[in-house]
Amino acid sequence: MTKAEIHDILDGHTPFAGVNVGRVMDVLILLSAIAIALETMPELPAQLRGLLFKFELALLIIFAAEYVLRLATAPRPARYAFSFWGIVDFLSFAPAIAFLTPQWQVVRAFRLLRLVRLLKLFRGSHAMERLVVAFRQVRGELAIFGVIAGLMLYVSAVGIYIFEHDAQPEVFSSIPNSLWWAVASFTTVGYGDMFPITPGGRIFTTFVLFIGLGVIAVPSAIVTTALLESETNIQRRIREARENGEDTNNNETAQNTKGD
Template identity: 45%
Template sequence: MKQYLKNIVEINDNKKSRYFAFFIQGLILISVITFSVETIPNLKPRTKTILQIIEWFSVIIFSVEYLLRIYVADSKPKFIFSFFGIIDFLAILPFYLSFGVDLRSLRALRFLRLFRIFKLVRYNRAMNHFTTAIKSAKEEIFLFLFITLILIYFSAVGIYYFENKAQPEHFSSIFDSLWWAIITLTTVGYGDVYPITVGGKVFTFIILMIGLGIVAIPTGIIYSALTKSVDKNQHTTEEN
């Protein structure tokens, strides 16, 4: 029975597995649509009831699916704490947390239902390539993020010393300067906070040049890893 369920629940090349995958994908899309419809103001009571029924049905199916995936998993702890295991859990968590919760905080819990859309990643080959690429390049990505955090802090400290006296209302501390550092290094530049001193402007130019590299580097890392993942998959397919 366990092997029979495993062949259905997990992605396999058989009709029952494909039907199950299509059913779950369809239910995810319906759930996401109802999530959006619920935000429409002045909904009729009948519409609210229908949406609630759809939510109950979706949660029951997703809960059964989650439990089945745990049951058929070769390593249950490994699945529970895996990316897909966490996504499956977060997809149903808001519904169960809503019981006995103050209605004022219910809105925040409902937002977590948006995690259901990430369940679609499991059924998308292109996204699977992307996930594989992220895993293979995780050390480079973590290193890049670490360097980026250092640069953000360095930028905040630098602009603080250049602009603190000239604009104490915007750069009153290094913590306030962090906002400028983030939007400058990411090249967003909202224009709400900007330097007015000569030193601050020169420093900003340098940070902007670094920021252009920060935007480009992760793209190169992920593209390289993604290319390797696709090539490896094609090579494996040709051998089979």
């Protein structure tokens, strides 16, 4: 069995002994998320807590074995180890070691990093790959818009401080403190812990809320446009490959595995 075949089995592209390994791993990841939620319940029976511990131990062994297998079969092990998916695979089991070592009581808070396992659900997902491609295509536009959004947050914090500081010195005590109000307003959340009471502050807030809608809508439109363009390009390449008599399934598999 070649290294590429092992990767295909782990990613679920090729069944092993009639079992889709990728789907089994997805189910284990979802069960792990449920187990992590259950173990935080203080009224959980001791017997069930013991079963959860054994289940976590089994997951630790399975995910550790998967990581070692991927590392051993990767064309460039070091590159895989420090890649995004390599780090995700490592963090899917490493924090659970804190359960087995009583001396690590201080770092047991990091055990929630096991939730990184949920990211493994996106491995091999064509939709996720298209999203990554779309973000790469518009990363320049998003970076510029991020800078503009940051400047607008700062200007909003300064503006609300000017309008509201004298009326509410304990609430809008400083510009850094007013940044929380700017973030909550820009994201149109509005927790209600900080709100204007002066007419000028309310008028200023109205403009900020409208600008906040654009802060959310513009990046979404940029990414959506890039996704549509990416989908169009993919369909065009598939159509051209079919016209040339190429195997599109093999092309897709090669694109999915080249990152490892």
